[in-house]
Amino acid sequence: DTLALVTINQQALFFNQINDGAKEAAKAAGVDLVIFNANNVPSAQNDAIETYITQKVDGIILVAIDVNGVKPAITEAKKAGIPVVAIDAQIPDGDNAAFIGVDNTAAGEEIGKFYADYVKTEMGGTAKIGVIGALNSFIQNQRLDGFKKAVADSGANVTFVDTVDGQNVQDVALGAAENLMTANPDMTTLYATGEPALIGAVSAVDSQGRTGDVKVFGWDLTAQAVKGIDEGWVTAVVQQDPAGEGKAAVEALVKLKKGESIEPVINIPVTIVTKDNVDQFRGMFQ
Amino acid sequence: MTLPPPRVKMTGISKRYGPINTLDNVSLTLAPGEVLGLVGDNGAGKSTLSKVLSGAVIPDSGTIEIDGQAVAFSSPADARERHVEMVYQDLSLCDTIDVAGNLFLGREPRRRIAGVSLLDKKRMHDEARDMLDRLGIVIPDTRAKVENLSGGQRQSIAIGRAASFEPLVLIMDEPTAALAVAEVEAVLDLIRTVSARGVGVILITHRLQDLFLVCDRIQVMYEGRNVAERKTSETNIEEVVDLIVGHKFQARSAGSAGPATVGDAP
Amino acid sequence: MTLPPPRVKMTGISKRYGPINTLDNVSLTLAPGEVLGLVGDNGAGKSTLSKVLSGAVIPDSGTIEIDGQAVAFSSPADARERHVEMVYQDLSLCDTIDVAGNLFLGREPRRRIAGVSLLDKKRMHDEARDMLDRLGIVIPDTRAKVENLSGGQRQSIAIGRAASFEPLVLIMDEPTAALAVAEVEAVLDLIRTVSARGVGVILITHRLQDLFLVCDRIQVMYEGRNVAERKTSETNIEEVVDLIVGHKFQARSAGSAGPATVGDAP
Amino acid sequence: MTAPARPVNMHANGTERVRKATWRDWIMANGSVVSIAVFFAACCLLFTLVTQNFLTSPNILNVIRQSAPLLISAAAMTFVITTGGIDLSIGSILALVASLSAALLQLGVPWPLVIVLMLACGGLIGAFQGFFIAYEGIPAFIVTLAGLSVVRGVALLITGGYSIPIDSGSPFVVIGRAWVFGLPLPAIIAVAMLVIAWIVFNEARFGRYVTGIGANAEAVRRAGIDTRRTTLMVYVISGMAAALSGIILAGRLGSGSSNSGQGFELEVIAAVVLGGTSLFGGRGTIIGTVLGALTVAVLGNGLILAHMSPFLTPIVTGSIILIAIWLNFRLFRGAIRTR
Amino acid sequence: MTAPARPVNMHANGTERVRKATWRDWIMANGSVVSIAVFFAACCLLFTLVTQNFLTSPNILNVIRQSAPLLISAAAMTFVITTGGIDLSIGSILALVASLSAALLQLGVPWPLVIVLMLACGGLIGAFQGFFIAYEGIPAFIVTLAGLSVVRGVALLITGGYSIPIDSGSPFVVIGRAWVFGLPLPAIIAVAMLVIAWIVFNEARFGRYVTGIGANAEAVRRAGIDTRRTTLMVYVISGMAAALSGIILAGRLGSGSSNSGQGFELEVIAAVVLGGTSLFGGRGTIIGTVLGALTVAVLGNGLILAHMSPFLTPIVTGSIILIAIWLNFRLFRGAIRTR
Numbered sequence A: 001d002t003l004a005l006v007t008i009n010q011q012a013l014f015f016n017q018i019n020d021g022a023k024e025a026a027k028a029a030g031v032d033l034v035i036f037n038a039n040n041v042p043s044a045q046n047d048a049i050e051t052y053i054t055q056k057v058d059g060i061i062l063v064a065i066d067v068n069g070v071k072p073a074i075t076e077a078k079k080a081g082i083p084v085v086a087i088d089a090q091i092p093d094g095d096n097a098a099f100i101g102v103d104n105t106a107a108g109e110e111i112g113k114f115y116a117d118y119v120k121t122e123m124g125g126t127a128k129i130g131v132i133g134a135l136n137s138f139i140q141n142q143r144l145d146g147f148k149k150a151v152a153d154s155g156a157n158v159t160f161v162d163t164v165d166g167q168n169v170q171d172v173a174l175g176a177a178e179n180l181m182t183a184n185p186d187m188t189t190l191y192a193t194g195e196p197a198l199i200g201a202v203s204a205v206d207s208q209g210r211t212g213d214v215k216v217f218g219w220d221l222t223a224q225a226v227k228g229i230d231e232g233w234v235t236a237v238v239q240q241d242p243a244g245e246g247k248a249a250v251e252a253l254v255k256l257k258k259g260e261s262i263e264p265v266i267n268i269p270v271t272i273v274t275k276d277n278v279d280q281f282r283g284m285f286q
Numbered sequence B, C: 001m002t003l004p005p006p007r008v009k010m011t012g013i014s015k016r017y018g019p020i021n022t023l024d025n026v027s028l029t030l031a032p033g034e035v036l037g038l039v040g041d042n043g044a045g046k047s048t049l050s051k052v053l054s055g056a057v058i059p060d061s062g063t064i065e066i067d068g069q070a071v072a073f074s075s076p077a078d079a080r081e082r083h084v085e086m087v088y089q090d091l092s093l094c095d096t097i098d099v100a101g102n103l104f105l106g107r108e109p110r111r112r113i114a115g116v117s118l119l120d121k122k123r124m125h126d127e128a129r130d131m132l133d134r135l136g137i138v139i140p141d142t143r144a145k146v147e148n149l150s151g152g153q154r155q156s157i158a159i160g161r162a163a164s165f166e167p168l169v170l171i172m173d174e175p176t177a178a179l180a181v182a183e184v185e186a187v188l189d190l191i192r193t194v195s196a197r198g199v200g201v202i203l204i205t206h207r208l209q210d211l212f213l214v215c216d217r218i219q220v221m222y223e224g225r226n227v228a229e230r231k232t233s234e235t236n237i238e239e240v241v242d243l244i245v246g247h248k249f250q251a252r253s254a255g256s257a258g259p260a261t262v263g264d265a266p
Numbered sequence D, E: 001m002t003a004p005a006r007p008v009n010m011h012a013n014g015t016e017r018v019r020k021a022t023w024r025d026w027i028m029a030n031g032s033v034v035s036i037a038v039f040f041a042a043c044c045l046l047f048t049l050v051t052q053n054f055l056t057s058p059n060i061l062n063v064i065r066q067s068a069p070l071l072i073s074a075a076a077m078t079f080v081i082t083t084g085g086i087d088l089s090i091g092s093i094l095a096l097v098a099s100l101s102a103a104l105l106q107l108g109v110p111w112p113l114v115i116v117l118m119l120a121c122g123g124l125i126g127a128f129q130g131f132f133i134a135y136e137g138i139p140a141f142i143v144t145l146a147g148l149s150v151v152r153g154v155a156l157l158i159t160g161g162y163s164i165p166i167d168s169g170s171p172f173v174v175i176g177r178a179w180v181f182g183l184p185l186p187a188i189i190a191v192a193m194l195v196i197a198w199i200v201f202n203e204a205r206f207g208r209y210v211t212g213i214g215a216n217a218e219a220v221r222r223a224g225i226d227t228r229r230t231t232l233m234v235y236v237i238s239g240m241a242a243a244l245s246g247i248i249l250a251g252r253l254g255s256g257s258s259n260s261g262q263g264f265e266l267e268v269i270a271a272v273v274l275g276g277t278s279l280f281g282g283r284g285t286i287i288g289t290v291l292g293a294l295t296v297a298v299l300g301n302g303l304i305l306a307h308m309s310p311f312l313t314p315i316v317t318g319s320i321i322l323i324a325i326w327l328n329f330r331l332f333r334g335a336i337r338t339r
């Protein structure tokens, strides 16, 4: 049997961890896994899925860029009898057999609530926050929306100063984050909606010498983020379990092949990593 | 009965490029059927003046009249509408286009196929062959790109193009510079033929002997100014040389007699 | 005592471009201090032959000897090492570089500053001015980019460059085509001066009268082949014209006597 | 002005100077197109041998359908590049048209109107850019780079970073998905566009002037042609082609996203240059462009079919292109360097 | 061969033909550089007025530090583009060097050796590409596009997609972060490189031949210069500059990732072209490039300081560039179109 994994890019650690988890699970299940990297081009994902359909693979795992735009291809696959499992980004009303991943809006709210509580307990109830986002990423926009909603609901006195676009690229995020801090000298907190944004934010806080007065919140652990947590200025990072998602996706497709049924939505919970629980993730970044 | 107005009357033309005053209050007249020789030292401003008349250069000041009517050319298209054609000194060919394409640039023959008007390539090549034969130039293939042609072959194409646009005024800026002997004769013949048909011709050349074979009148420029004008019948090569150089000068290479030395160098 | 070998001896040179046989078994010899006129119709292959000698074109077959020694030029740099210099018909100037820069291209004077060798621009401009004055050409500013110069000014720069490289062989491909009368005299003077110093000169020109002012010998090409060779003292313009054209031809524009008509057209 | 007949030729006539052109001459003269054709054929052969599904009609149709936007925009880009210009804004125009048409359809605007509006929108953006390039003389690279930024910014603003779904019942999606006579509609549209482009480029005045402008714009101007209008038109064509590509893509994906067409401009330019059109202008070929675009598409498709590791895919793609072009330059060297 | 003196001038002498050059002539002759300088100054003035922090020394130093890789690579790219070439691979070389140096440091290779190896690596990639361009005559666009793909692929392969941290205690990060005499080290490196680039471009033979090759490569070859070696060297320089940029960036980010430098090549080319260097070759200016790069950097910085919505940023950036260049072209039109 051959399964195909269509991913977004290979430049964020997150996607590579999905690949690794999926590869391992495929090996364990004795199936072949082929991976296609769309390099951030939405239509390339459709092209790849269509190609896999003509090749009659046995199942497709999809990390979608444009969640609406992949729907026709998923429908085609379904018609051809090839089940599609979406990871990371849910397909609205899609014909995919299952979704495995994080509810990004909900998780955004979760970290938002954590943040609001932190502001209330540790910062005297008021804070100014700057955001490093990735406007071109559907789910990262959801993470920002969820975050904002939870903060607003909490009643904490939080001012959102500026949002800058890190474009999901580290060095772009770094420059933008540095400028964000210059623009708002009184800013006390930062929120980064994804891995490249968080790396940029962490480097910027470090290089601007603001580790003393800016607290960082964000998504996706990396070695730099772990170090920031250890030093106390990275407060909390939402950690997903990308390898687990990849593994679950392969396992789901294998089950379907055997004729067993699977849950249409498999929510993988996130962990909010802080100083208290960072040790259990340290091993990933040695 | 009044005299017919001159075909071309340029008055007070000036043009400055940065610090250099390329043309300084220059005038020029040309009657229908007249051949005017325009001569002068290198850099005197002959090409610039003729480009003003062809619309390729817009002067800073001065007026142009064609057949008594004031015109203001803002592009070569305007001049072309008044049937002013020019053979440019730099030839102005499109290197990557073939011989026929360059000859017909801007007035390609077309035919209608299913309502759309397409290039009539066969006619272009056939007529191009005729035009070249008429100028006595040997170009094996009208489908060859002009970038690979010899200097003289390229020049012939530029001449052929301008001549066959049925001009009223034909300006030729050193048209024979790269031509071999038979081709030069053909161009001089061409000038005689078209001027006999009433076309006014301005011939810029450094081959002074040619002036006396075809021109009615000679106008001399020096450092951007008009300095002299002579009927061909009332002057000779020696005088023209002196006028161009600006002082007494002997030039055997110009076809004048005497030893080929600089007249007044020690 | 044996005779000294010729400065240049090209034998059996052939070059084909696609379907056209540009050079077909052509030979050429040149003695030190000799001035050879190379003439022929447009497209005869004169420029291609001389580019073979300057290393710019690599022939399909044939041999070249310089001072009796066989050479194989694979680039102009090789030819330059043997002191072969050429004034190209297309001038080969860099339009966006200034006058002095073009004159010195490839052997810019330099001075050392803090151990690094930098362009000596002052010297370049001073010497450029001298070179231009010697050729009698008026170019107001050696800092001007050559793209804006007149046709004759551009040609003077190409000549000045080749002449001042201290060549042993100097090839000039229509060097005077765009020059005014005084400048032509200066170039002919230059040819006389350098040949008197022992430099072998090949002069390609369509100004046949010039051949008789400076050349010792004339070689005629026709459609890619050698067709004739004459001592200048043993021929005249009329014969050279006939040889170029390939049949009896009268050309008044060439300086020969008689009416300026095509000899044998009806 | 009669041709000087040459009755008594004084020169013994040697062999005939010009021989009849042979097929070898033809190949050398058309080196760049022949080279990409050989390369394309080699890729197809390779994938036919290496994979099982490459040479099946569903796969071939898929490839053509997928590459329809590329083919259409590359044909237009051939005009742009042949004038010596460049259009970096096409990926952004594609994204704007995709998002805007999805938004308009969602607002209930009828689909034929949406199509007309979108084509007009692409043409207008092109005209705007063309104005600055042709009439104001600003380098095309700068103008269209600014365009790239502004137009994608507008798309982002419209979508707010989200993608807008298009109802799969809408006839609009037919443009991207329908099959006509057993052929995908996008492929039919692409072929029609390519035929028109070929005719205009090679058989009409317009194409002639486009080549001339790239070779020597001043010469064309001196021939009395309105070079500025021609140049402007080239960008209008490019904008409209990008809009058509956007419509096809939005129809096919059933969604409009400001993310679409990222790097599309580079892919299109690569196809054009690979086909043998010179970035310096004056030398363009539509046939070469088609082959270039198909080569890019086939490489992408074939490497997926061959289960190439995603880590190796970029390395292999780049190397294949370089080595193949290199071999072809060696074989047809005569065509490229006539020294 | 003496100059023909003109003792008895027959022509009444009118006014002197050539007047002394005025500052206006100078401005017109240097229109493109003056234009970008005016634009740069206007941007700075605007942001000084509109924002509070723009004209503070920490911010200015930040901007220069952030733009060090851009400045260094843009100076090198000026050479490439002036020869009429292009180098699309620099973003990928930057990424490869950043990841490779992080990997080597992690393996315990001493940092000075890492730097030397990385510069050599960049130079080697450049030499490889330069070989195909200069000696094999393949268009630079194709070669470096293939290079872009292959080199980033290798970076991806090395990192496996992970970003590799660099120990912040390593002296390596000093290159990206240290302050010397109150100035950021990357800025000092960048200024040094720019000075060298200016000298080589304007005062050395090499720069002269670079310009000549862009203007008329065959003329330079006919002048006996080894144009192929010069062309190859230009790509070596570009590769090494990209490597240096990668080293600085890795030091600054404290990590090496194959994700770095995406789209860097376009940003660099934009800076160069904005500065007035012609993509057709033959006309280049290092001063213009510096101004172009700083303008890009200042715009990015200033718009954030002005609290511009990120949705509007691309629209405003593109519009400002277009409008400003346009106004400048209008003011200095004489400089651009001398008809």
Ligand SMILES: Nc1ncnc2c1ncn2[C@@H]1O[C@H](COP(=O)(O)OP(=O)(O)OP(=O)(O)O)[C@@H](O)[C@H]1O
Binding pocket: B017, B020, B022, B040, B041, B042, B043, B044, B045, B046, B047, B048, B049, B089, C148, C149, C150, C151, C152, C153, C178, C180, E338
């Ligand atoms: N576009 C331009 N920019 C700057 N200077 C120019 C421009 N065009 C011409 N010139 C200058 O104007 C002067 C006259 O040039 P022009 O070409 O008219 O001379 P010419 O009489 O045709 O000379 P030639 O006999 O050598 O062809 C020259 O000094 C030239 O450098």
Ligand SMILES: Nc1ncnc2c1ncn2[C@@H]1O[C@H](COP(=O)(O)OP(=O)(O)OP(=O)(O)O)[C@@H](O)[C@H]1O
Binding pocket: B148, B149, B150, B151, B152, B153, B178, B180, C017, C020, C022, C040, C041, C042, C043, C044, C045, C046, C047, C048, C049, C089, D338
């Ligand atoms: N690179 C090339 N490619 C194809 N054909 C060429 C090339 N170079 C020269 N030719 C052809 O070879 C022939 C001879 O050209 P060449 O330039 O040597 O002639 P020429 O004797 O110098 O003529 P002219 O007096 O007009 O300068 C011409 O027909 C020309 O078209």
Ligand SMILES: O[C@@H]1[C@H](O)[C@H](O)CO[C@H]1O
Binding pocket: A012, A014, A088, A137, A139, A193, A194, A195, A196, A219, A220
């Ligand atoms: O969920 C993932 C990761 O968080 C990463 O930031 C890249 O983009 C998203 O799709």
Ligand SMILES: [Mg+2]
Binding pocket: B046, B047, B048, B089, B173, C150, C151, C152
């Ligand atoms: Mg002139």
Ligand SMILES: [Mg+2]
Binding pocket: B150, B151, B152, C046, C047, C048, C089, C173
């Ligand atoms: Mg010649």
